[in-house]
Amino acid sequence: MSAETESDAGTAAGTGNSRAEASGNGFLTDTWVNLKRWMLKTARNPFVLTFSLLNPLMFLVLFTEVFGGVTGGAIGGSVGADVNYTTYLVPAIAIQVSLVSATTSGIGLVEDIESGMFEKALVSPMHRGAVFLGKSLSEVLRIVVQVCIVLTFGYVLLWLDTGGNTGPYVATGLPGAVGIVVVGIVFSVWFTAFSNIMALVTRDQESTMLSVNILQFPLLFLSSAFLPLESLPGWVRVVASLNPITYGIDAARALMFGRDVMSVVEVTAFGGVWNTLVPALAVLVTLDIAFGAVAVYYMARATSAEAR
Amino acid sequence: MWVATLIEYSFKNAKWSDVFPSPVSAIDARHLALTYADGTEAVEDVSLDIPEGEFFGFLGANGAGKTTTIKMLVTLLRPTEGSVRVNGYDVADAPRRVRESIGYMAQETSIDTELTARENVRFACEAYGVPRGERAGRIDDLLDLVDLADVADKRAKDFSGGMKKRLDVATALVHEPPVVFLDEPTTGLDPKARNRLWDYFRRINDRGTTVFLTTQYLEEADQLCERIGVIKGGEIAVSGSPAELKSRVGGDVLELELDDPTDRDVERARAIAADSALVDDAAAVETTDDGIVVTSSVARSRGTDLLVSLRDAGLTITGFNVRSPTLDDVFLAITGEEYDVDGDDTDADATADPERAPGASR
Numbered sequence: 001m002s003a004e005t006e007s008d009a010g011t012a013a014g015t016g017n018s019r020a021e022a023s024g025n026g027f028l029t030d031t032w033v034n035l036k037r038w039m040l041k042t043a044r045n046p047f048v049l050t051f052s053l054l055n056p057l058m059f060l061v062l063f064t065e066v067f068g069g070v071t072g073g074a075i076g077g078s079v080g081a082d083v084n085y086t087t088y089l090v091p092a093i094a095i096q097v098s099l100v101s102a103t104t105s106g107i108g109l110v111e112d113i114e115s116g117m118f119e120k121a122l123v124s125p126m127h128r129g130a131v132f133l134g135k136s137l138s139e140v141l142r143i144v145v146q147v148c149i150v151l152t153f154g155y156v157l158l159w160l161d162t163g164g165n166t167g168p169y170v171a172t173g174l175p176g177a178v179g180i181v182v183v184g185i186v187f188s189v190w191f192t193a194f195s196n197i198m199a200l201v202t203r204d205q206e207s208t209m210l211s212v213n214i215l216q217f218p219l220l221f222l223s224s225a226f227l228p229l230e231s232l233p234g235w236v237r238v239v240a241s242l243n244p245i246t247y248g249i250d251a252a253r254a255l256m257f258g259r260d261v262m263s264v265v266e267v268t269a270f271g272g273v274w275n276t277l278v279p280a281l282a283v284l285v286t287l288d289i290a291f292g293a294v295a296v297y298y299m300a301r302a303t304s305a306e307a308r
Numbered sequence: 309m310w311v312a313t314l315i316e317y318s319f320k321n322a323k324w325s326d327v328f329p330s331p332v333s334a335i336d337a338r339h340l341a342l343t344y345a346d347g348t349e350a351v352e353d354v355s356l357d358i359p360e361g362e363f364f365g366f367l368g369a370n371g372a373g374k375t376t377t378i379k380m381l382v383t384l385l386r387p388t389e390g391s392v393r394v395n396g397y398d399v400a401d402a403p404r405r406v407r408e409s410i411g412y413m414a415q416e417t418s419i420d421t422e423l424t425a426r427e428n429v430r431f432a433c434e435a436y437g438v439p440r441g442e443r444a445g446r447i448d449d450l451l452d453l454v455d456l457a458d459v460a461d462k463r464a465k466d467f468s469g470g471m472k473k474r475l476d477v478a479t480a481l482v483h484e485p486p487v488v489f490l491d492e493p494t495t496g497l498d499p500k501a502r503n504r505l506w507d508y509f510r511r512i513n514d515r516g517t518t519v520f521l522t523t524q525y526l527e528e529a530d531q532l533c534e535r536i537g538v539i540k541g542g543e544i545a546v547s548g549s550p551a552e553l554k555s556r557v558g559g560d561v562l563e564l565e566l567d568d569p570t571d572r573d574v575e576r577a578r579a580i581a582a583d584s585a586l587v588d589d590a591a592a593v594e595t596t597d598d599g600i601v602v603t604s605s606v607a608r609s610r611g612t613d614l615l616v617s618l619r620d621a622g623l624t625i626t627g628f629n630v631r632s633p634t635l636d637d638v639f640l641a642i643t644g645e646e647y648d649v650d651g652d653d654t655d656a657d658a659t660a661d662p663e664r665a666p667g668a669s670r
Contacts, residue, residue: 024408025437033434037420044422044463116418120479123382124435125408305386305403308345 024125033126034134035141038108042138052104053146056096057153063226064089064157074231083257086161087169090154091180091252092225095245097146098184099191099219103212105139106195110205118302128303139192140185147184151177171258172273179255179277186284187248193291200298219245224253229263244287251280333393334360334487334518335381340390341542342376350376352542354390358520358535360486363513365533366522373542374522375415378491381520382412395486408436411480411488415495417472418479421465425456425475428464429482436483450478454508470501477508487518494528506531526634538638557633558592559605562614565627566599574599577623584614598627 025033042049068085075088112118121131151170158166170176195212202208222236223245229237240246241264250262254276260267262276270278335358342351351373358364368374379385381392383403391398397405419428429450433443451457454474459467464475473493480488490509494502509532513519523529529536530550537547546553564581566573577600581593586604594601602614607630618625 024404025434029437030435033431036434037423037431040427041420041422115420116414116416117420119384119414120418121435123384123407123410123412124432125404125437126435305384307342307385307388 024127027127027130030126030130031134031137034121034131035137036134038135038138039141041108042142048104049142052100053097053149056093056100056150059096060086060089060093060150060154061157064161067226068161071227074227082167084158084162084167086154086158087167087256088253089226090150091256092220092223092249093154094147094150094180094184094252095187095225095248096220097150098143098188098248099216099245101139101143101146102188102191103195103209103216105136105192106197106199106208106212107205108135109196109199110203110208113199113203114205122303132299136192139188143184143188144181147181148177151180168257170256172255176255176258180252183248183251183255183281183284186281186288187244187251189288190244190284190291193288193295196295197291197298200295200302219243224249224263228261244284247280247283250276251284254280334358334362334395335364335520336393337377337381338391340377340380340387340392342380342385343388349542351380351387354539354542354544356537356544358518360518361513361516363509363519363532363534364521365529365536366520366539367524367526367529367536368522368539369524372539374539375491377539378412378489378520378522382410382489383407408483409485409487411483411485413476413480413488413490413493415491417469417476419464419472419475421467421472422463424461424463425451425467425478426460428475429478432479432482438482446482450481453481453511454478455504468501470497470504473497473501473505474508477505481512485517487520488512490519490521492522492524494523494525502528526638530634553638554633557637558603559633560603560607561631561633561637562586562602562604562607562611563596563627563629563631564599564602564614564618564625567624567626569598573623576621577618580617580621580623581614584610584617586610586614599625603633 024030064086071085071088075083075085109118112121122128155166155169158169170180172179191212195208198211199208202211222239223243224240225245229240229246232240246264250264253261254273258273260272260275262279265279267275267279269275335356337354337356340351340354340356341349343349354373354377356364366374366377376385380387381394381399383399383406386400391400393399394406395409397409399406420431423431426447429447430443433446438446448457451460454477456471456475456478459471464472467475477490477493480490493509494505497505506528509519509521513532519532521529521532533550535547535549536553537544538553539545546556564577566577574595578593578595581587581600581602586602586606587593592603594603602611604610611628611630615625615628
């Protein structure tokens with residue numbers, strides 16, 4: 001791909017000779033064109049959008065209503081005794097929403113491969129990087145909107161449960177709320193990459209859907225999503241401490257409570273919230289880069305003109 | 309002298325088309341070969357020189373190498389050997405320039421069924437950088453061209469196969485490309501939908517667009533194309549105008565059905581036909597289940613003589629038909645596919661090249 005880009009740049013320099021034909025766009029325009037197409041597709045599927053959000057919200061309601069009364073002791077040690085379980089769970093649900101959105105990324109890619117739109121993009125003059133960037137941005141946008149809905153919904157639920165006496169909710173204020181959204185995005189990258197890798201390897205919608213969905217619940221339950229690490233049984237705690245979800249949720253939860261909640265690694269160098277955020281984001285970014293590199297490799301393979 | 313200099317220059321300098329803004333060839337492919345990683349040699353040696361404005365048909369059976377060739381021409385596959393220039397741009401050196409200057413319609417219909425017809429065409433306009441001010445008019449024109457104007461704002465999901473194909477055609481034309489590649493565009497369509505598509509392809513070609521069409525439908529190539537290349541086993545087996553190819557069959561085809569086609573009577577009829585004035589060196593007689601088929605340059609003018617001879621011999625003829633050879637005859641004759649080669653009488657070579665296979669029927 002890189003060789004191609006270079007040679008095209010070389011040709012572009014000599015356009016004085018070439019015939020007047022419709023010419024391609026710049027990288028940003030191509031990105032925007034693709035972003036628009038995916039936003040339109042997302043808007044066309046209000047059911048998918050609703051149900052993908054409904055599932056996590058149902059989790060939030062069911063878990064807080066059923067277990068809210070008995071979890072106080074377990075979570076008290078980690079985030080403080082006066083904390084409501086709803087407040088504890090909302091960051092986990094925000095991460096779950098990011099996970100679900102990342103799942104659909106690969107499914108969208110397979111759909112494009114199956115419908116021929118993938119090849120259509122390859123044979124068009126659009127910048128290939130922009131084609132995928134545009135699609136990814138539409139997914140990021142979806143995460144932003146959905147996490148905001150989760151945060152709002154959580155607050156309403158908490159308000160109703162406590163009769164207005166909500167206690168601390170997003171203790172870090174507006175920057176913290178934005179931070180939770182950012183954590184959701186940073187978290188989503190590695191799983192987006194994973195679902196795209198599955199899409200490119202299987203090139204089949206059902207296989208992609210199965211392979212990413214089957215991971216969703218184990219990942220969610222074997223993490224710090226519903227209970228703090230220290231109250232989980234032995235082997236679950238080991239798995240949870242290696243589970244990327246734990247790092248995403250801990251980062252979001254730190255912003256929710258405005259304090260260090262990370263229990264996998266004890267970091268004290270940065271102070272307060274940052275003692276959780278810095279190690280958690282470091283783990284996530286590392287994962288993002290690793291999975292992203294593999295996804296880029298497969299994508300370059302899939303878009304190359306090399307005969308296979 | 310300057311002609312010689314020019315010719316010499318053209319040989320020395322690969323960038324011929326940069327010197328002359330309007331290259332002679334819309335597609336210039338030289339000795340293309342493509343071997344897949346598993347060792348399959350899909351295309352072995354294909355050379356094409358297609359002038360601007362031509363309607364070229366690339367004919368071949370399934371697996372002959374049509375799609376592999378077209379994918380090399382549109383930059384989707386890099387040739388293992390050989391070179392291609394499309395609109396004067398080298399596919400290896402300037403793939404983006406090639407992509408800007410071509411329209412491509414894949415064998416499988418490629419549209420976004422979640423979007424409306426108009427949105428599909430609009431996306432293509434944006435992808436190809438059609439200036440904003442021209443988009444709305446261009447979209448309307450194209451939807452009009454493919455008769456989808458009345459369903460422009462309906463989602464493509466509910467379209468029939470033919471409508472989807474037509475929408476796909478429209479999206480391939482948004483940037484008014486000088487060359488359009490159509491890979492088996494009518495496969496799987498009913499005759500009515502196919503005829504409509506043919507009209508659109510003719511209209512596109514009438515506007516001066518070079519059209520490169522692959523097909524397994526011989527009738528399609530005959531109907532549409534000025535020139536045809538038949539690909540077999542990864543190489544171009546034969547090429548020429550439909551008329552030229554037809555002439556290779558050796559004349560018109562006279563089909564005769566016997567009332568009672570026993571082996572003995574059919575053989576008698578064959579012998580009579582072979583001795584008749586119809587059959588000279590360049591003619592052939594074949595036997596079929598129902599009677600005989602005679603290929604002859606004088607089939608039309610002397611066909612009735614044969615009827616008389618057969619009647620005099622006591623054979624009753626119940627079916628009589630003289631027709632021009634179709635590309636089917638040509639294709640089967642050349643590629644030998646679908647032909648029963650058990651008996652001499654049905655030897656494929658006999659019809660393709662009678663001079664070289666005189667024993668088939670004489």
